[in-house]
Amino acid sequence: MLDIKDFSIFENQVSFDFKGFLIKIGSYWRWFLISLAIALTIAYQVNIRKEKIYGMETMIAIKEESNPLFTSNTSLVFNWGGTSDQVQTIATTLQSRSHNELVVDQLQYYISYLVQGEYNFTDAYGAVPFFVRIDKTKGQLAGQRIGIKFLTENEYEIKIPFENTSVGVIQYDTHTYGNTNVVAGEFVKRYKVGQKVVLPFLNWQLELNENPGMYKGNEYFVQFNDFDGTVSAYKGINVQTNEKAGSIITLSMQGTNKVRLVEYLNATVKMLIKRQLDSKNKFATNTIAFIDSTLIAMESQLKETGNELKSFRKGKNIYDVEDGGTKFSEQILEYDVRKDEINRKIVYYNSLKSYLNSSVNYAKLPAPSVAGIDDPNIVVNVSKLIALSTQRSEMAYAVKSEKIFQEFDIQMEAIKKVLLENIITAKSSLQYDLALVSSKINATEGTIKKLPDDQQELIKIKRKYDLSDNIYNTFLQKRSEADIVKAANLSDIHFIDPAKDVGGGLVGPKTSVNYILALFLGILIPLIAVFFIFFINDAIQNSDDVNKMTKIPLIGVVGVNKEKSNLAVFDKPKSALSESFRAIRSSLQFLYKQQNVDGAKTLMITSSISGEGKTFCSINIATVFALSEKKTVIIGLDLRKPRLATEFNLSNDVGVVNYIIKQKSIQEIVNKTHIPYLDVILSGPIPPNPSEMIISQGMEDLINALKQEYDYIILDTPPVGLVSDALELAQYCDVTLYIVRQNYTKKDMIALLNNRIKRGELNNTSIILNGQENKAKYGTGYGYGYGYGSYDKSYYEEEKPKSWFQKIKDIAKKNNV
Incomplete structure (x- = not known):
């Protein structure tokens, strides 16, 4: 059965350290300043290089304008289907390609x-x-x-x-x-x-x-x-209807040139007015064109009959010839005019029927009134058919929905069917009227045949002339009516507020938006970089990291040594760094007392890997013991990579190795230092079998002999994470100090240390956090020598901050530049 202790592993799972992350962000404040400076500079350069964007608008109203001269005889106009339909049609037209092509071509905006x-x-x-x-x-x-x-x-x-x-x-x-x-x-x-x-x-x-x-x-x-490209740019004109007044439309555009915008807005409305008025006058235009072509033919015919009448009158007493035939001429003219009217209507109906059956575009149909047709069914349906056909052609360039075109086609097909039925009914009635008139003409012609030949000839010639003249005058009258109706027509589109540059109108560029974006990116980019560094960095950052990963006590935090010599405590005994080592000394004395250690006390200093500061800590811990007038000796037991000799300017020719192999005595391997009460035993020449020497009887003899002479014995050992030498030396030590270096020691090493403690390989172990710097950068929780506020000036030697020049000089010296 599982025990609750089996789940203890989950207690040690590392969650995201928000506090540490925030502290990390603060440590990289220079990154944020540089990033913000660059981002804001880019935003400024972008803003000053962007052209100013202006917005112009115009307002128009849609109102159905009925022709004041509209009668049943002058039905030469049609409406667009009411104001609501007009608004939608106009909005579509304004954004259509065909309409904007006309405006762009007129203004030559390409x-x-x-x-x-x-x-x-x-x-x-x-x-x-x-x-x-x-x-x-x-x-x-x-x-x-x-x-x-x-x-x-x-x-x-x-x-x-x-x-x-x-x-x-x-x-x-x-x-x-x-x-x-x-x-x-x-x-x-x-x-x-x-x-x-x-x-x-x-x-x-x-x-x-x-x-x-x-x-x-x-x-x-x-x-x-490019012409098409220019048209596409202007097709984007913004068309908005007023929610409160559905017949009001506001047109607006944005661009870099106010003059161009104003001209285009006004020109597009004027073009729309012209096109709408042209469509509204479609009947009148078609009728005038039809009448003009008819009048040309009638003029020739009237001239011919006039010449014939002139020729007949030459050499005759016209008054005697006309006497007795006048009443017949007037009577037959009346019948001929009536017959011509009926025939014109029948011809129009036949033409309309043929047009409806053979064409799909009905925009060119002439008005029924041109043939004297005043049947409201015919007039209204022809008007509707032309309106729908015109609307359909207008939407062809702007609307891609087949469904809309199908709806137009269905409506036009329904009107066609009604018109065809109306044509059949009207023609049957006209055929009956035509038969009656024809019988009256035949009866009158029979009476005329009883007159003298000259009178018959004159009546015949005058009959043709009068009919032609009557038809000609009728068409002239209808053309005049069409011109009047066309001239009296008003467009349904009116300017309320034409586009005009009255100053202002600036809508961009949005400089504030660019600055806000720059501010956002200036913070986000370094934030992501810091997060990436924080996320991938698996090194110990602060004391909190140590406390979260192990229950081994952290007894001290050591700052960064900024001096050339590693004898920090001896060189500057009143510095904050020296105080941190004195604090460690106090903790060690407590540990010794807790362990009931009497007489000489041994201390082993080790770490995970090289470079974590074992030798530096060994020297300075030994120094604080020596300064308290305790006889102290440091033994350099890193037989593979000795460094202790260089710190005291000694030669590594003689040391521990010579004693173990019985070449030298203790007195011969002990080196006095310039620090009172502090001696040093070096490692000596590098042996081929360092591990075997560590576990030899000679090592035990050396430790026992030194305990007779010294109060404190400091063992400077190799990294426990790389070799097993320190584990073999643990048996001789009362306390083990495990050095962890900030931003250097990997967190995995703490897990290995936990395992060694658990297996009993190391005893009485405590941790020292070395290399602490920049409290904000790494978020240390301890501050030996750093957190005394204004009082620290009276306790420590005040270190003047180095100038940038001095820092560069120190770096150059360090790298032998």
């Missing part, structure tokens, strides 16, 4: 006028002193800036750098591209203002504006852009 700004080229439309009038039927240099420099008020120079021997040209009447050959290099040529430029890649005439201002010596640039 031509860019530029000037060189401080950082980039800027749009100078409306600010340059000239404009170019291009020949659309000929090619223009595509997509490359053309430099223009005014040498005098009436002469300018063209500069174009050609990198290749072939350049692209665009022809704006067909919107097609081509290529033409040029000479590589810079093309330079002078022209007079107003002179036609005729080149394979350039065809224009440069003209000055009305008030050009001062422009001599200035340089400008012209660029011809």
